[in-house]
Amino acid sequence: MKKLILVGGGGHCKSVIDTLRRMQQYDEIIIVDAAYPDCRNVLDVKVAGDDAALPELKKAGFAEAFVAVGSVKSTAVRRSLFLQLKEYGFTLPAIVDPLACVSPYAKLAEGVFVAKRAVVNADAKIGRMAIINTGAIVEHDCVVGDFAHVAVGAVLCGGVSVGSDVLIGAGATVIQGIGVGDGAVVGAGSTVVRSVSARQNVKGLVK
Ligand SMILES: CC(C)(COP(=O)(O)OP(=O)(O)OC[C@H]1O[C@@H](n2cnc3c(N)ncnc32)[C@H](O)[C@@H]1OP(=O)(O)O)[C@@H](O)C(=O)NCCC(=O)NCCS
Numbered sequence: 001m002k003k004l005i006l007v008g009g010g011g012h013c014k015s016v017i018d019t020l021r022r023m024q025q026y027d028e029i030i031i032v033d034a035a036y037p038d039c040r041n042v043l044d045v046k047v048a049g050d051d052a053a054l055p056e057l058k059k060a061g062f063a064e065a066f067v068a069v070g071s072v073k074s075t076a077v078r079r080s081l082f083l084q085l086k087e088y089g090f091t092l093p094a095i096v097d098p099l100a101c102v103s104p105y106a107k108l109a110e111g112v113f114v115a116k117r118a119v120v121n122a123d124a125k126i127g128r129m130a131i132i133n134t135g136a137i138v139e140h141d142c143v144v145g146d147f148a149h150v151a152v153g154a155v156l157c158g159g160v161s162v163g164s165d166v167l168i169g170a171g172a173t174v175i176q177g178i179g180v181g182d183g184a185v186v187g188a189g190s191t192v193v194r195s196v197s198a199r200q201n202v203k204g205l206v207k
Contacts, residue, residue, distance in 0.1 A: 001027045004093070005057055005065040007081050009033035009042040012070030015115055015134070017043050019097040031068070032057070051084070058088050065090040067111060067129065073185060075147040075165040082111060082129050082147075092129075100132075109146070127164065136168075145182065163198060 002025060006013055009031045020029055030048040033039055039047050048057070054065070065088075067081045085092060092111035096102055100114045105122035111129040114120060118132045121139050127146035132138055136150040139157050144150060145164035155173045162168060163182035172190040180186060180196045187203025194207055 001061075003028040003030075003062045003064065005029075005048075005054070005062050005090070006031045006045070006068040007033075007051070007054075007065055007085065008067065008069030008077075009035065009039060009045075009047055010069060012131075013042055013068035016066065016068045016095060016113060017045055019095060019113075019115065022098050023095070030057070030062075051081075054084070054088055054090075058090065063091055064093055066092060066095060066113075070131065071147070071149050071167070073167060075149075078129055078147055079165075103140075115152075121158075133170075139176075151188070169203075 004026045029045050031042055031045050032049050032051055032053055033047050034050050036047045036050045065085045067078050069077050071078050094108040094112040096114040097116040099116040100118045102120040103122040106120045106124040108126045109128040112126050114132045115134040117135040119137045123140055124138050124142045126144045129147045130144045131149040133152045135153045137155045141159040142156045143161045145162055147164055148162050148166040150168045151170040153171045154168045157176040159177045160174045161179045165183045166180050167185045169186050169188035171188055172186045174192040178195055181198030183199040184196045185201045190203050190206055192206040196202055
C-alpha cells in the first residue's frame with residue numbers, strides 16, 4: 001500500500017492534491033499542517049495533525065512525504081521542512097502531473113513538483129525541491145537549482161542556468177544561455193537578456 005504525507009495545507013497544496021488525484025498512484029494521502037486542529041481538511045484530504053505528528057506517522061508506515069508549501073520570495077520554510085523530513089528518514093518523491101510533459105532525457109531530483117501543462121525538455125536538470133509550476137517551460141539543457149521556483153507560465157529558453165533558491169516570476173522569459181545566480185528574484189513578466197547576479201532582484205526588461 002502506497003501512502004504519502006503532504007506537509008503544509010495551503011494553496012500550493014491544492015495544486016499538488018489535484019495532481020495526485022489524477023496520478024492515482026497513492027492509496028492513502030494525508031496532510032500535516034500547523035493550522036491543525038482548526039483545519040481538518042484541504043479539498044478532500046484529511047489533515048491528520050501538525051508537524052509534531054511526523055515521527056509517529058513514519059512509525060505507522062508512511063515512508064514518503066512531500067513538502068506542499070509553496071515559495072514566492074523566500075525558500076526558508078521549504079528548506080527547513082525538507083531538512084526535517086530527511087532527518088526523520090522520509091523519502092521525498094518527485095511529483096509530475098500527468099498533463100506535464102517531461103522528457104525521458106531530463107533529470108528530476110527528489111521533492112520536485114512539475115505542475116500541469118509544464119514542459120521540461122531533453123537534458124534539462126531540475127534540482128532538489130524545485131517547483132516547475134503550471135504552464136512553465138524549461139527548455140533543453142537548462143539547469144534549475146535546488147529550491148528554485150519557475151512560476152506559472154515562465155519560460156526558460158535553451159541552456160539557461162538558474163541557481164538555487166531563485167524565483168523566476170510568473171510569465172517571465174529568460175533567453176537562451178543566460179545565468180541567474182543563487183537567491184535571485186526575477187519579477188513576474190520580466191524579459192531577461194543578460195545574466196543576473198546572485199541575490200539580485202530584477203524586473204521588467206533586464207538588459
Ligand atoms: C518583483 C517583485 C518580486 C516585487 O519586488 P519588490 O522589489 O518588492 O517590488 P515592490 O512590490 O516594492 O514594487 C516596487 C516597484 O516595482 C513595480 N513592480 C513590482 N513588480 C513588478 C514586476 N513584476 N514588473 C515590473 N514592475 C514591478 C511596482 O509597481 C513598484 O513600482 P513603483 O515604485 O513605480 O510604485 C514582485 O512584484 C514579483 O513580480 N513577484 C513575482 C510574483 C510571482 O511570480 N509569483 C508566482 C506565483 S506562482
